[in-house]
Amino acid sequence: MGSWGKLPLSIECFKIARWFTEGGFVMAMINFGGVKERVVTREEFPLSRAQEILRNETVAVLGYGVQGPGQSLNMRDNGIRVIVGQRQNTSSWTKAVKDGWVPGLTLFPLEEAAAKGTVIEYLLSDAGQKQFWPTLKPHLTKGKTLFFSHGFAITYKDLTAIIPPKNIDVVMAAPKGSGLSVRRNFLEGSGINSSFAIFQDYTGKAEEKTLALGVAMGSGYLFETTFEKEVFSDLVGERGVLMGAIAGIMEAQYNELRKHGHSPSEAFNETVEEFTQSLIKLAAEKGMDWLYANCSTTAQRGALDWKGKFRDAVAPLFANLYGRVADGTEAKIVLEKNSQPDYREKLDAELAEMGNSEMWQAGAKVRELRPENWKREA
Numbered sequence: 001m002g003s004w005g006k007l008p009l010s011i012e013c014f015k016i017a018r019w020f021t022e023g024g025f026v027m028a029m030i031n032f033g034g035v036k037e038r039v040v041t042r043e044e045f046p047l048s049r050a051q052e053i054l055r056n057e058t059v060a061v062l063g064y065g066v067q068g069p070g071q072s073l074n075m076r077d078n079g080i081r082v083i084v085g086q087r088q089n090t091s092s093w094t095k096a097v098k099d100g101w102v103p104g105l106t107l108f109p110l111e112e113a114a115a116k117g118t119v120i121e122y123l124l125s126d127a128g129q130k131q132f133w134p135t136l137k138p139h140l141t142k143g144k145t146l147f148f149s150h151g152f153a154i155t156y157k158d159l160t161a162i163i164p165p166k167n168i169d170v171v172m173a174a175p176k177g178s179g180l181s182v183r184r185n186f187l188e189g190s191g192i193n194s195s196f197a198i199f200q201d202y203t204g205k206a207e208e209k210t211l212a213l214g215v216a217m218g219s220g221y222l223f224e225t226t227f228e229k230e231v232f233s234d235l236v237g238e239r240g241v242l243m244g245a246i247a248g249i250m251e252a253q254y255n256e257l258r259k260h261g262h263s264p265s266e267a268f269n270e271t272v273e274e275f276t277q278s279l280i281k282l283a284a285e286k287g288m289d290w291l292y293a294n295c296s297t298t299a300q301r302g303a304l305d306w307k308g309k310f311r312d313a314v315a316p317l318f319a320n321l322y323g324r325v326a327d328g329t330e331a332k333i334v335l336e337k338n339s340q341p342d343y344r345e346k347l348d349a350e351l352a353e354m355g356n357s358e359m360w361q362a363g364a365k366v367r368e369l370r371p372e373n374w375k376r377e378a
Contacts, residue, residue: 038224040196040211047078050212054080057145059213060117061085062110062136063124064092067149067175070182071121073099074218077186082106085113114139119213121147126331127338129153130160137165143202145169145209150234151227154199156331170200171207173214173222174230182218191220199227235325240318247354254359264362271359273366 028044029036061072062085076082084101085108086093093107101107114120114136122129122136130153140146146164148154151172153162164170175182177192185192194214198206214222225233238244250271257267282291292300324330337343354360367373 040214040222042191042215042221045211045215047215050215051079053208053212054119054216057081057118057209058083058116059119059121060113061121061123062113062132063122063128064096065123065125065179067179067182068092068121068123069095069099070179070186071123071149071175071217072101073183074186075213075216078216078218080216083108083113083116085110085117111135111139117144119145119147119209121149121213122153123149125338126150126152126160127335127343129162130335131339133160133162140165140168142167145171145203145206147210147213148172148227149174151197151229151231152235152331152334154227155231156328156335159328159331159335164200166200167202168200169202169206169209170198171210171213172197172199172227172230173210173217173219174225174234175217175219185220186218191218194219194222195225195230196222197224197226197230231331232322232325235330236318236322239321239325239330245314245317251359258358264358265366268359268362268366272363277370 028039028041030039057080059072059075059080059082061068061075061082064072064084064086068084068086072082072084083106084096086096088109096107097103108116110132120136120140124132133153146168148170149172151174153160154164154170157163173194173196175192175194177185182192194217196210196214198210201207203209211222254267254271257270258264262270279291279295282294292303295303321330337346340346
């Protein structure tokens with residue numbers, strides 16, 4: 001379970017790396033497309049080292065929603081002392097019990113877990129972090145570590161009012177993937193790459209503890225950033241290519257095909273299914289040029305001719321988006337909307353509208369028809 005495997009970086013990559021020692025362990029400067037960055041991999045920082053660094057710590061994971069399950073379960077499986085804090089009488093509390101966390105032993109109400117933890121992983125939603133902060137702050141006593149997986153609360157402190165005391169470490173390790181993927185990849189023996197940052201180093205040991213937590217939660221490797229850069233890139237990415245833009249572009253193409261008489265199954269297959277089941281896997285394997293090289297010459301020519309048109313068309317949107325992230329506009333919207341008492345009901349309604357649309361209903365049927373999902377009679 002959670003096998004670390006071999007380092008997935010090429011030998012050639014290490015030939016151009018400059019190695020150096022920091023904090024008693026080896027780090028590397030890796031060349032990413034001509035720019036050298038500090039990177040920590042599993043070979044320089046093995047799980048055994050993480051276990052030793054965290055040997056006397058109690059990691060309290062506050063919040064069992066999106067990131068909480070994957071991170072806490074991975075750390076538990078990797079031999080770290082972990083407890084979970086979650087609001088009682090919620091679906092997340094019930095899920096935690098099903099996942100093997102024992103009330104009164106390893107599962108506690110939020111404030112009780114915060115009091116018991118020496119490392120506080122603050123994994124509530126961004127709005128939830130703001131709301132719970134006055135309750136949490138008294139438990140951030142001298143020498144503790146306040147850990148984030150997102151730079152939101154610290155970067156937008158004028159909106160969140162989250163200002164940590166000076167006598168604790170404040171750190172971050174942010175997996176570049178969903179909490180579900182953090183767990184799935186771990187169980188498959190892989191990992192999700194994570195960024196890391198140090199906001200406040202009171203003990204002088206903040207960085208090694210951060211890297212230990214990142215390794216213990218199953219990160220593939222860790223690359224350096226800041227709290228501000230992490231949240232800026234994350235909010236742009238979620239609203240852009242990772243979720244917002246790709247969903248919008250898919251809807252536009254699907255609608256255009258349907259407008260010209262193409263059937264739902266044809267429109268969905270040409271818009272989503274071929275992308276998710278075939279092409280993007282080629283890009284993940286060896287890059288976009290590899291994807292292009294394994295398509296027809298007609299597809300290559302058309303893609304090369306139109307790539308620049310789409311890039312130039314959306315460039316102003318991305319400029320606007322980055323500006324709104326940097327000036328706090330997007331953060332303000334998140335906090336205002338996600339703090340409303342009927343937020344969950346409104347969110348469910350928006351997601352249902354998407355799921356019940358013709359496009360994604362067609363997608364559900366297409367997925368049923370994948371060979372691995374065929375329902376054959378015995």
